[in-house]
Amino acid sequence: MSEMSFLLSLQALHGTFFDSIMMAATRVGNAGEIWIALAAVLLCSKKTRPVSIAIIVSLFADLFISNGLLKFLFARPRPCAIETGVSMLQACPPSFSFPSGHTAVSFTVLGVLLASREFKIALAALPVALLIAFSRLWLFAHFPTDVLGGVAVGLVIGYGTWHLLLLIPAFKRLWNRSNREEALTQA
Numbered sequence: 433m434s435e436m437s438f439l440l441s442l443q444a445l446h447g448t449f450f451d452s453i454m455m456a457a458t459r460v461g462n463a464g465e466i467w468i469a470l471a472a473v474l475l476c477s478k479k480t481r482p483v484s485i486a487i488i489v490s491l492f493a494d495l496f497i498s499n500g501l502l503k504f505l506f507a508r509p510r511p512c513a514i515e516t517g518v519s520m521l522q523a524c525p526p527s528f529s530f531p532s533g534h535t536a537v538s539f540t541v542l543g544v545l546l547a548s549r550e551f552k553i554a555l556a557a558l559p560v561a562l563l564i565a566f567s568r569l570w571l572f573a574h575f576p577t578d579v580l581g582g583v584a585v586g587l588v589i590g591y592g593t594w595h596l597l598l599l600i601p602a603f604k605r606l607w608n609r610s611n612r613e614e615a616l617t618q619a
Contacts, residue, residue: 435575439511457567461534464491467541482607483548490540490593498536503528512572532574535565535582543590
């Protein structure tokens with residue numbers, strides 16, 4: 433089954449309650465809003481403050497790499513720009529398709545959470561990231577390979593950002609201090 437055939441089979445399922453769920457999932461993923469909110473919450477705790485800083489930095493890196501560089505490098509048209517006769521739940525976005533920006537930003541945050549060993553938060557964020565990624569297919573905005581590319585790009589950016597930040601002495605001290613304080617409270 434081709435990517436387009438798969439997407440068209442999803443479009444045949446429209447008209448169900450999933451439409452509103454997928455629209456909401458895409459909306460919370462717009463501009464990384466849900467992930468910015470998560471970073472704001474994590475900023476409130478000394479333990480997770482370095483993780484919050486890394487998320488914010490990684491979101492800027494993702495914006496530049498995914499939506500700035502890669503979309504123009506690949507210049508792949510969106511499925512909705514190719515199959516214009518499909519009834520859309522939202523307007524066809526004017527930007528290029530690869531990689532999925534919604535997916536990349538979601539998995540960028542997961543990359544930071546995994547690299548920083550915040551596994552419980554990552555486990556809670558994973559279903560949200562997966563739902564946002566699937567919503568891009570449901571809404572006919574991306575091909576499956578755009579979404580898979582977004583997952584890969586996002587994880588690399590998040591993981592890479594975390595490890596690059598650890599090379600900065602002030603960030604590493606902040607991270608070590610937050611971990612030391614956590615160890616003292618658990619002792």
